[in-house]
Amino acid sequence: MRVSRIKIESFLVKIALTREQEAGCDDCARLSARLAQAMLAENIQEPELIAILYHLQQCIPCAEEFKVLNDCAQMDAEDSWPSFEEMWRALGAGEDAPLP
Ligand SMILES: [Zn+2]
Numbered sequence: 518m519r520v521s522r523i524k525i526e527s528f529l530v531k532i533a534l535t536r537e538q539e540a541g542c543d544d545c546a547r548l549s550a551r552l553a554q555a556m557l558a559e560n561i562q563e564p565e566l567i568a569i570l571y572h573l574q575q576c577i578p579c580a581e582e583f584k585v586l587n588d589c590a591q592m593d594a595e596d597s598w599p600s601f602e603e604m605w606r607a608l609g610a611g612e613d614a615p616l617p
Pocket residue numbers: 541542545572576578579580
């Protein structure tokens with residue numbers, strides 16, 4: 518699966534150049550679905566969305582949430598959701614980890 522982080526990093530220069538708008542966690546929650554779609558289309562033009570990308574560089578909770586959302590959007594677009602068995606095995610890989 519393609520890694521969203523690489524894509525995000527490729528926008529860093531653009532972000533640095535257009536950083537007029539500051540986004541917060543609320544904006545991030547509001548616009549993250551749109552950003553995920555824009556990333557899939559590889560077409561991020563709106564300053565609003567670029568501001569969210571910038572926020573994701575700095576806010577770890579938002580970045581983690583966005584990664585999940587982005588992975589889901591990608592699997593939806595590619596119709597590549599793992600099977601139940603694959604997910605189960607993936608969970609099994611963390612078997613030794615303490616329960617939350
Ligand atoms: Zn945030």
